[in-house]
Amino acid sequence: MITFLTYSVIILAIVSMVYLARIADLTRDLKGGNEADVPQSENKQSALGFIIFMVGLFASYIWLIQEYMPMTLPQAASEHGAKIDGLMNINLIVVNIVFVVINILLFVFAFKYESSKREKADFYPHNNTLELIWTIIPSIFLAVIITWGLYVWSGIHQIKVDSTLWIAGLGLLITGAAIIGLLKNLVAEIRVTVGGSLMLFGAFFCSYFFIAKNSINTEVSEEPLVIELYARQFDWTARYAGADQKLGAAHVRYIDGANTVGINTEDKAGLDDQIVRNEFHIPKGKPVRFVIRSQDVIHSAYMPHFRAQVNAVPGMPTSMSFTPTITTQEMRADEKTRKKYEKINKIREKRGEEPIEFNYVLLCNKICGATHYNMKMDIVVDTPEDYQKWLSEQKTLTEVLGPSEEAQQEENIAQL
Amino acid sequence: MGAHTHHHQESFITKYVFSQDHKMISKQFLVTGLVMALVGMLMSTLFRLQLGWQGESFKILNFFLGDKWAPDGVLDPNMYLALVTMHGTIMVFFVLTGGLSGTFANLLIPLQIGARDMASGFMNMLSYWFFLVASIIMIASVFVQGGPASAGWTIYPPLSALPQAIPGSGLGMTLWLISMTIFIASSLLGGLNYIVTVVNLRTIGMKMTRLPLTIWALLVTAILGVLSFPVLFAAALLLVFDRSFGTSFYLSDIFINGAALDVSGGSPVLFQHLFWFLGHPEVYIVILPALGISSEIIATNSRKPIFGYRAMILSILAIGFLSFIVWAHHMFVTGMNPFLGSVFTFTTLLIAIPSAVKAFNYLTTIYKGKLNFTPAMLFAIGLVSTFVSGGITGIILADAALDINLHDTYFVVAHFHIVMGMSAVFAMFAGIYHWFPKMYGKLMNRKLGYVHFWLTIVGAFGVFLPQHFLGLAGAPRRYYENTAFPMFDDFVELNEIVSIFAIIGAIGQFVFMFNFLYSIFRGQRSSQNPWKSNTLEWTTPVEHVHGNWPGALPTVHRWAYDYSKPGADEDFIPQTVPLAPGEQDEGNH
Numbered sequence A: 001m002i003t004f005l006t007y008s009v010i011i012l013a014i015v016s017m018v019y020l021a022r023i024a025d026l027t028r029d030l031k032g033g034n035e036a037d038v039p040q041s042e043n044k045q046s047a048l049g050f051i052i053f054m055v056g057l058f059a060s061y062i063w064l065i066q067e068y069m070p071m072t073l074p075q076a077a078s079e080h081g082a083k084i085d086g087l088m089n090i091n092l093i094v095v096n097i098v099f100v101v102i103n104i105l106l107f108v109f110a111f112k113y114e115s116s117k118r119e120k121a122d123f124y125p126h127n128n129t130l131e132l133i134w135t136i137i138p139s140i141f142l143a144v145i146i147t148w149g150l151y152v153w154s155g156i157h158q159i160k161v162d163s164t165l166w167i168a169g170l171g172l173l174i175t176g177a178a179i180i181g182l183l184k185n186l187v188a189e190i191r192v193t194v195g196g197s198l199m200l201f202g203a204f205f206c207s208y209f210f211i212a213k214n215s216i217n218t219e220v221s222e223e224p225l226v227i228e229l230y231a232r233q234f235d236w237t238a239r240y241a242g243a244d245q246k247l248g249a250a251h252v253r254y255i256d257g258a259n260t261v262g263i264n265t266e267d268k269a270g271l272d273d274q275i276v277r278n279e280f281h282i283p284k285g286k287p288v289r290f291v292i293r294s295q296d297v298i299h300s301a302y303m304p305h306f307r308a309q310v311n312a313v314p315g316m317p318t319s320m321s322f323t324p325t326i327t328t329q330e331m332r333a334d335e336k337t338r339k340k341y342e343k344i345n346k347i348r349e350k351r352g353e354e355p356i357e358f359n360y361v362l363l364c365n366k367i368c369g370a371t372h373y374n375m376k377m378d379i380v381v382d383t384p385e386d387y388q389k390w391l392s393e394q395k396t397l398t399e400v401l402g403p404s405e406e407a408q409q410e411e412n413i414a415q416l
Numbered sequence B: 001m002g003a004h005t006h007h008h009q010e011s012f013i014t015k016y017v018f019s020q021d022h023k024m025i026s027k028q029f030l031v032t033g034l035v036m037a038l039v040g041m042l043m044s045t046l047f048r049l050q051l052g053w054q055g056e057s058f059k060i061l062n063f064f065l066g067d068k069w070a071p072d073g074v075l076d077p078n079m080y081l082a083l084v085t086m087h088g089t090i091m092v093f094f095v096l097t098g099g100l101s102g103t104f105a106n107l108l109i110p111l112q113i114g115a116r117d118m119a120s121g122f123m124n125m126l127s128y129w130f131f132l133v134a135s136i137i138m139i140a141s142v143f144v145q146g147g148p149a150s151a152g153w154t155i156y157p158p159l160s161a162l163p164q165a166i167p168g169s170g171l172g173m174t175l176w177l178i179s180m181t182i183f184i185a186s187s188l189l190g191g192l193n194y195i196v197t198v199v200n201l202r203t204i205g206m207k208m209t210r211l212p213l214t215i216w217a218l219l220v221t222a223i224l225g226v227l228s229f230p231v232l233f234a235a236a237l238l239l240v241f242d243r244s245f246g247t248s249f250y251l252s253d254i255f256i257n258g259a260a261l262d263v264s265g266g267s268p269v270l271f272q273h274l275f276w277f278l279g280h281p282e283v284y285i286v287i288l289p290a291l292g293i294s295s296e297i298i299a300t301n302s303r304k305p306i307f308g309y310r311a312m313i314l315s316i317l318a319i320g321f322l323s324f325i326v327w328a329h330h331m332f333v334t335g336m337n338p339f340l341g342s343v344f345t346f347t348t349l350l351i352a353i354p355s356a357v358k359a360f361n362y363l364t365t366i367y368k369g370k371l372n373f374t375p376a377m378l379f380a381i382g383l384v385s386t387f388v389s390g391g392i393t394g395i396i397l398a399d400a401a402l403d404i405n406l407h408d409t410y411f412v413v414a415h416f417h418i419v420m421g422m423s424a425v426f427a428m429f430a431g432i433y434h435w436f437p438k439m440y441g442k443l444m445n446r447k448l449g450y451v452h453f454w455l456t457i458v459g460a461f462g463v464f465l466p467q468h469f470l471g472l473a474g475a476p477r478r479y480y481e482n483t484a485f486p487m488f489d490d491f492v493e494l495n496e497i498v499s500i501f502a503i504i505g506a507i508g509q510f511v512f513m514f515n516f517l518y519s520i521f522r523g524q525r526s527s528q529n530p531w532k533s534n535t536l537e538w539t540t541p542v543e544h545v546h547g548n549w550p551g552a553l554p555t556v557h558r559w560a561y562d563y564s565k566p567g568a569d570e571d572f573i574p575q576t577v578p579l580a581p582g583e584q585d586e587g588n589h
């Protein structure tokens, strides 16, 4: 029956298209005239169509914002994340203004200057002042966005720059100016383009020097807690440094049985390392440095709530740092989070599934194979006390592997 | 008798199959590109079914993919990745590079510059046949054991290098690499030809500053292609070595399937640099012809000169140049030196300036025009909307600090589909409606064109606008389903809505297909210059003749945009009309 219906609908659709096409052709035959000219009535319809479309577009956009903006990520749970959010908000505001204004102009012009309403089009080929204005206004806005963006970016990475940068920038500025001013026998266009680009880059390097310098955190902050995140198809493992605060050396060639992340057991620093799965904890208010490794393909360690992400690249350990600022419990009480999880649990209830609570997560965000979409670890942000308690319960490598043969023998000898 | 048939057959073959006539080759590119578009769209509809109704069973999935890849009508996760990869590859390379540039560069370059054909008809023919072979191999790869390439259209190693990592990296990936190599050859043959033709074969009076913007755009596109595709070729070649000959350019310290591999010293990040050195210019290879086409169509149908012709050329050149120094904005979170990230943020945001100039110039062209809404014009206006609406989110993604949290999420999917996918598709349709009379001597049906346009634009925004919100919620792309992450449960409904709009959009394309075929056979015959346009292609006869102009080549006296010029009788003055005494050539001052 369904099949029959499907086929009937398809046939009906084709027949109606044939008729629509036929009728359009016939009416044109009757009217005569240039067959390519769009009749006034159709032009009017299309013009109106643009207005209706515009209204529909904005209405759905507003609906989307109302329904789904509350479902997006809650406030950042890390120090630098708050800065990213600030930058994001200003960007979103500007971008939305441009989106609305340009689309309104476009569709209203389309409506207003439709053929039937006009005698003749204006002949208006160019206007240098106008063009200069709309080159300069976006440029100013971009200069602000670039400066602000780079300030946040170099703050996150604590990019160190030295004076060679501004010296190089100055060099470029002078060279560019010299090309424009001195090489008089070059065509003006080339002189200005080449010289101008050099000056642009010169200005960039000079100002970047100050941006980066200012974003450096000079307060002596405490030593970060180092945690290794280890990726493989298709799960994550976290490794803590243990009592000695040092991660033991590791390499994929040491992978063996329970030693899944390939710690070199000859390296004493590795024996007290603690390996955890499914869920790892970090303390609120303490800087954490993640070292990220992969054993097979590229993965990506993505922790959206902390505005943190870096790829896990086989053969090239990467790293990122942040300071968590909101514990899991606190985030569960957050207004936005509560609303979101209320909605989620309503949906889950309808599907007959267990309700869930908010959790920070680590996702894999780089295509890595069949079950890429399952690769996750929960993250718990604890108070420092709870964190210590949790950590002390985690097994060390020695406990996991059991005593090595040599150690066993030594013990046997001692007992004799 | 026998000799006669033989002779006749040969002429059929040289005319329709192994043709060296640019107009025929253009039609061949178009039809092949449309078939590929249909395949790419079908794939996206199939995996949208899975994304909209996760884990549910669909007979149609089983119908297309069989018991192996869709047992009980539920899509297999490996096949999901395979379809996404094929969809991306086909859309970017085969539809919007081969199909778009191939069709319109071939059709328009000789006709709009006043040349009898391309510089080398033979190379041009080869370019098409390489393209066809590449397309066939790419499609064939879908049917091999293990499935087609599944590592994403960006084929990052080690995933693409190791068959142990994903089944698609076996024979499927090999075929992908072979197909792309042939494709690269095709696009180099085509590109060199386009450049040489534009530079050398312009007719008398056709100064560079009188070229229609379509030609400027196609020329810069060809230059970008010639400079960047060889780099992709090099990247692919090294990947072939890694896959088949035991080298480790991209591989290092790998343990997979219970065994450590004997590889060290390679860098997966190196591949990404090489890939995006092509990959970023590639997105401009897609969008520049689209902007050229829409400039032409908007000017003609507004009955107004394109505003700021010189500025438009400069911005095409600026975009072309900048597109080569922004590639690492795709790599902010690969762990590369963060100082590089700063430089690439700067260069990337610079591109926003010429892009903004273009958008404003389109608006001013429409302003106080006398707009004629042919289906081509509808799509061109749609393009301005998608280009702006998608372009602005690029400003956000260009900011390295913001990209940390948006990289590889649905925000990116929304961004590039709107700014490049939809804009270029709109331009392709606009171009087809506009130049169909030149290709087939017929007009496409207008009413069906309207239906097609409204379904397409509603589908486009309906699919991609909501995806921004998914991205802002942190939902990663290339996820088969979200069951492991209840934090996305509140988006199930939205995913359904998106899929429904995808189906609406897809239905719209069948209206187009029907119109296309119907018009070829039953369409109204076109007059010589149906849109009252200034450019040279409309001075050629409706029936195609070899060499384009039956008599002498036309001579050009003015730029292409003298619409509604004060003092003229008609609202257009073809480029072949000499300047009146005291009249100035607007493009040249």
Ligand code: HEM
Residues within 6 Å of the ligand: B041, B044, B045, B048, B084, B085, B087, B088, B089, B091, B092, B096, B151, B152, B153, B154, B413, B416, B417, B420, B421, B422, B425, B463, B477, B478, B479, B502, B505
């Ligand atoms: C018919 C309308 C289309 C729909 C419904 C659609 C939908 C999608 C979806 C859902 C994805 C997967 C996102 C993910 O999981 O990462 C995707 C990927 C992609 N699409 Fe489309 N798309 C359409 C048209 C296009 C067009 C016209 C282009 C041309 C630029 C395009 C280029 C791509 C690319 C490059 C990818 C990424 C593939 C990858 O992840 O490797 N799509 N598309």
Ligand SMILES: [Cu+2]
Residues within 6 Å of the ligand: A299, A300, A364, A365, A366, A367, A368, A369, A372, A373, A375
């Ligand atoms: Cu993954």
Ligand SMILES: [Cu+2]
Residues within 6 Å of the ligand: B279, B280, B283, B326, B327, B329, B330
């Ligand atoms: Cu790019």
